[in-house]
Amino acid sequence: AQSVAQPEDQVNVAEGNPLTVKCTYSVSGNPYLFWYVQYPNRGLQFLLKYITGDNLVKGSYGFEAEFNKSQTSFHLKKPSALVSDSALYFCAVRDRAAGNKLTFGGGTRVLVKP
Amino acid sequence: DAGVIQSPRHEVTEMGQEVTLRCKPISGHDYLFWYRQTMMRGLELLIYFNNNVPIDDSGMPEDRFSAKMPNASFSTLKIQPSEPRDSAVYFCASSRQGTNNEKLFFGSGTQLSVL
Numbered sequence: 462a463q464s465v466a467q468p469e470d471q472v473n474v475a476e477g478n479p480l481t482v483k484c485t486y487s488v489s490g491n492p493y494l495f496w497y498v499q500y501p502n503r504g505l506q507f508l509l510k511y512i513t514g515d516n517l518v519k520g521s522y523g524f525e526a527e528f529n530k531s532q533t534s535f536h537l538k539k540p541s542a543l544v545s546d547s548a549l550y551f552c553a554v555r556d557r558a559a560g561n562k563l564t565f566g567g568g569t570r571v572l573v574k575p
Numbered sequence: 576d577a578g579v580i581q582s583p584r585h586e587v588t589e590m591g592q593e594v595t596l597r598c599k600p601i602s603g604h605d606y607l608f609w610y611r612q613t614m615m616r617g618l619e620l621l622i623y624f625n626n627n628v629p630i631d632d633s634g635m636p637e638d639r640f641s642a643k644m645p646n647a648s649f650s651t652l653k654i655q656p657s658e659p660r661d662s663a664v665y666f667c668a669s670s671r672q673g674t675n676n677e678k679l680f681f682g683s684g685t686q687l688s689v690l
Contacts, residue, residue, distance in 0.1 A: 493677055504681030565618040
């Protein structure tokens with residue numbers, strides 16, 4: 462079975478400060494890993510993904526994430542947060558050998574204060 | 576491209592009534608997913624289709640829920656009879672198989688309230 466944990470329900474950060482949203486995963490095989498963002502009253506939007514290769518993945522809106530196999534983590538980061546980054550962020554995982562089923566974490570609400 | 580289109584955006588119904596949610600995936604996408612989002616349970620995969628065929632419906636909560644995909648451009652999720660605990664936001668998403676098939680495109684969701 463595959464699972465994702467996002468240990469923080471909410472992250473508060475001041476505008477201009479670095480932002481980190483944590484994610485750990487569990488799969489039996491090799492993972493595909495993703496981050497999605499959800500703004501109020503909208504569907505989820507793709508931010509970035511790790512499939513293979515470089516452990517540091519760069520995505521939309523200045524976000525990046527680092528795949529750490531030994532720690533089974535895929536934390537989302539942004540060097541300088543904007544107020545407009547305030548949203549709900551979801552980490553997701555798919556076991557490459559388990560069909561096309563994507564499992565999402567519980568989500569982390571990010572609040573960036575001016 | 577208009578993206579994934581879901582209807583209705585909001586649905587308010589009474590317990591016991593039949594509810595039908597609709598989804599039009601992005602043209603050319605061969606995977607379609609139905610998710611349910613609640614505060615308590617987060618985002619749950621209900622069922623997904625590949626080339627109009629249901630592949631995994633293990634997330635469908637019970638027999639009151641059913642989903643169909645009669646063609647590549649349309650899918651429905653039906654709840655009959657509906658119950659208050661079905662109140663949630665239901666999302667449809669689609670993707671295309673290939674090296675970038677991991678990128679899901681979500682619709683704006685249907686907010687369902689069962690009174």
